[in-house]
Amino acid sequence: GSSNIELRTNFKDTADWVPSVWTGANGEASVTVPLPDNLTEWRVTAIGLSDNSQAGMATHSFRAKKDLMVRLGLPQFLVDGDRQRLTATVANDTGKDQDVTVELSATGLTLEGDGKRTLRVPAGEPQVVEINAVAGDPGTASLTATVAIAGGLNDGVKQSFPILAHGRPVLETKAGEGSATAEFPVGKSLDPKVGSLKVTLSPTLAGDLVKALDGLIDFPYGCTEQTMSRFMPSILVAGTVRDLGLPKPKNLEKLPKIVQDSLTRLSRMQHGDGGWGWWEYDESEPFMTALVLDGLDRARAQGYDVSMARPENALNWGVAFLKDKTKKADIRDRLYLIYALLRWGKGEAAQYLNAIDLKDRMEPLYEGSDEKVQRPSSADLATAALAYRQAGKDAAPLLDRLLKKAQVGEEIVTWAPEDGAWGSEPSALALTAFEAIRPNDPLLPKIVQGLMRERQGNGWSSTRDTAYSIVGITSYLNRTKELAGSSTATVIVNGQERGTITLDPSVLDDPNRTIEIPRTELGDGPVSVEIRKTGEGRCYYTFALSGLEVADPLAATATDKGLDIVRKVYKMEAQRLENGEMKLLPSKQPITEFQNGDLVRVELTINSDVPREFVMVEEPTPSSCRVNERTEIDPYEEKAWWWSRTVVRDDRLAFFARNLPKGESKITYNMRAEQAGLASALPGRVENMYDPGRWASSAETKVEVEK
Template sequence: TTWKILVIGVDKRGKYASINKEITTAKDVILTPILPEYFLSGDVIKIGAMISNNTSKNQNFKLSCETVNYTFSDELSVREKSRSVVKFVYNVPEVESREIKVKMTAKSLNELNMGDGVLISRELRPRALNREWRKSGIINDKTEILKLSQGKFSGSLSISTDILGILIDSIEALVGYPYGCVEQTMSKFLPTIIYKRLLKKVENKLEFLESEKVDEIVTESLRRLYGFQHPDGGWGWWKDDQTSTFMTAYVMHGFFIAMNEGYDINEDVLKKGLNALKDLLITEKKDRNFYYMLYVLGLYKKNTLGTITLKDIENNYERILYLLADLRNESKNSKLLKTIIKEFNGNDHIKFTDTPYFLDEIQLNALLLLELSNFREDSAEIAKICDRLTNYLISKRVGRMWKNTKQTAFCVLALSRLKDLEQRKIYATLIINGEKKFSGYIEGNLKIPIEGENTSIHMNISGNAYWSVSGKISIPLEDYNPISSKFAISRELQKRISIKLNKQDVNLFVPIDNEFVIQTIETVQASTSAVAVLSYSLINADSSAFVLSDHSLIFNNEYTGLVLHGGLIELKNNELLVKGTLYRDGVQLTNDGIYKLKFKKGQPLKTGDIVRSKIKIFGSGEYVIIEDPIPSAAIPMKNYRERLGRKFFEESRIYVQKEIRKDKVLVFLRIVGNFTTIYNYYRIMFSGQFTILPAKIWEMYDTDNFASSEFDEIEVEF
């Protein structure tokens, strides 16, 4: 450690002098473990330690390592003022624990009490695909049996005796969400500000968050929302993307509710947000979220409808939002309520047609319940509609939440406004995997953790209750098959190789197990006018074959890393003559000409190599998340960039946001078209045999649209 010391001296006349000094301190012996960021069960990895001898004498050390199912010791000599590295092979076990503790010590054999030691924890991941699983229902004086047939389930069973219990359960699930984009931050923020009010109704019996923690979440959410505000006063999903009409209205909607719950909102942020909302109503009159913006602005200011009249509106979701905005004009309430009632057409909810992407039927009916609850005591008919809307919204619950975070936030907001939120008591017997977990009375909400294979749940209820099961199913890779829906996803691992292009260094990415790779490319002839005959496949004397498939140059069914706009001329002794223009990843490498390509044997994967994960998506969707796991052998590379001759190659920025974590890369895209390709890069740091878990894709707002790829196994040269 280097310490910087600054000494300043001042006399009575104000004159001063100063001096800087640096002092470096170091332990006599420093042991530095060489470990991956996490372990994956079943991997075989070469780990180790570095011993630094900072003394002025040569030292002999005994190195010891203890971890799960493994012990290792060795003796080594380390010269004065130098360091040595010891490595050893660890077979990562499959155990129940979710972490592995590694204890390493280095003790001098020459001097007493000289040495060093460390104890480090690393997360242990199972060799399995994890997928979210949620289900819920209503049970009334009966026994219900639920079976989860595939894989190991880890999650919980929640029993709620009343709507208040449902709200507490849903809020707890939302609060557990990480802070992500603006929408997820808002959908976590909204229920949290409601939570304090609900606690008064349960007399703190169901408190899972302390009041101080609630305020902490609200403060952090507001800090993030303030920071995400765009220069124009609006909001998108992230700090530097395009302003969204829905997200701007959603944030301003949340701020209004927060102020009603007694929270202060920054005046400058609020003013800029309102101005942005007004500007969007002028510039985006044809936007699908126009009437939601109008409704939100109406919360702050009455008579915002201007010259718009109901007869101008054909779509029923726009009519309802218009009517809800107009409810702010109290003199029209009776007439407006009758108009809204007609829209139900005798159903328990309004069936909306052609809704915008971010305001679906459940959210719109939640808004209806929120506003109509203010009038239920004035009209028996309105009270019945509110009851039917309540039952409809509860029936749409999936697990502890609704289909997605924004649906959950809207429904929690609407249901929390009901005035008859009273706790009820029921009797229940709950048996999980053959073991009685609970028998007795439940008042409000009960949550029971579940862990096990092929889980079965028996619920015997006396009374009316709402149940939900939420968690993750872990499917061992031995039993795993890729999953597809409206999406399919594939992954190809490619290794970076260096070749000579007319004596200039150029990098190519080729499949990691290619038997042959390009060694050199040489210009034979700049002009191609004399070449008359071109082929699209050539076979060598040893039956090896080159094929030009959709411009990709293929050798023995292996992609060479090159695209050729032209044709093949001749193949002889692993040297290929081609005519045309060569490309790599869309970057032009050569001009039109005749080129000789020479090939050599491919090399095994080794430490230091750069690997590219090429993700291909089949199918289309909106607001999509892609998760690409990183092997424990590697560390991710952010903003990958490299020189290609006189040009630079950079990954194409088709995504909105990319989050790089120690074990995976998360990519967020607003729109995915068929055959979308995403590249992720990492550097191999450890030798061994490794499994790479399947890549996954799902829609943020419809998690049923889920797909996963094959898993991969790689071997890094020992």
């Protein structure tokens, strides 16, 4: 029966990569490669180099096959509720026609119709078996296909793919230190089966910083800032852990690879003029160049060789930028560049501090705006204080002015988010400045406590303010060596005790310090959480309640009423122009029904009431279509798009724009309809990457493809 058929489950595009092979004296070498389960033609490529610099390359192909084979045609993903036609192709290479029994079974999917059938498969003429499937709950789905000839040959294959949730993810967080109580309201629109409450505890700041690295290391995109926000905090936390004499946590075992990958990426993203922008194809700018130089210098201080990133080219760019009086930059960006150059010993940069106006004044929020903001901002003053200190100038008056902008409480000191310094960035910069200039200030512990209470989950609101927070807190930890005694904490959820956790500061990444409770066990009403701490040690906590807002269909919504995004879908059709020429153009009206093979044009229209920076548009795609767009562009093509970068994933595209102008902006991309069925393109979303609490979302789009 089919249960006795061995299933092929290990599929890879590259069977093996052997970067270094030494031949014997006869010039020959042998390499053993275990093949994955793909039945396909494989190509072996060998590149050789001799001691006297002679080079050569050779290729050889061979085929892995069986006389009876089955191959699945599956989507990259499905959305909960999608209905799609799946295929199994049966190939008969026995040399004669055969009656083949085909069995299909699935988990996470509902198959429509009988999954078992017998069909006649002529020799050398593959036959296709089709079956409709409906995606079940979010998670992982798998389809298993077996084929057999009575009393003879057989084959089997099992492949998996993700099922995405049909809804908008929702996350509510709270953080703090010590015994605490909190309550989370639960909206009626949340799916009662999806999500969880996660309670994470730590006895030391170092433990929280280690947890914060997870989100930075695993962040799915890689602009200049995100590369630095992965690289710089990782090396700083590793140095702090080492200096505190603590064991290396598991996520820092990746550190050598993080360092190598980051330096390689920075080298590739560096512009020809020596500076860096947000992405490869935009203009070099002082903030991003300063951020890289700042991080490279901190890495250099930890003993890393950063020459691969060519910092000398960036230093030359920075000095030239400051010398050029026609170059415009925000106060903070110019100050940050001066600070970074001074860290690298470019003393001539100090002279440009005198030209920066740090007098209090009101300025338009942006050019032409009636709204006024106070300058210099908290971030301006913190950066100025660091630059003044680096230049050997008196920074104390700047710290005094910075403190006047603070929100001072009995237990915490914080600074409010600002335009250009979002989330916890002002508080993080203030901590770094106070730690560098007034390390004995009695307010420092309160600044740290304030920053820790602003956490959202294991990190802060974005990669950028998380990275700056880690910079400030590692500096504080390196000086104070904060390792308090042990304690215990009891976690109570909805009145029920869920566990008592021992908090030992000598252990950084104890998995038992996290308690996760599925949404199905939390009931329908509000969720209450209580921490009862005993002992002299500290207890830093984060509560994160995740859920899924559901509706069918999902309508457009926004947290920022001055921002919206609309998606329209068109079919590309051959249309005759007035001059008689035929051209492929979008249909006159939006449509959502297509034939297999149709070319689809998607148009995103974004409206903004103000100019915005660092904008990301995440655009989910329907499982039935495949995107026909490149992520890399040819030289000089960057002028064809107003956005900076396009990233294509299996289930979505992401567009990144360094600047989004006021008014209407449009993005278009192309897909091809491939899989028959009805699929959901989940809502698109536009936001400032560093101020993710303000966003707008389009409605979902149902796309139907017919065979």
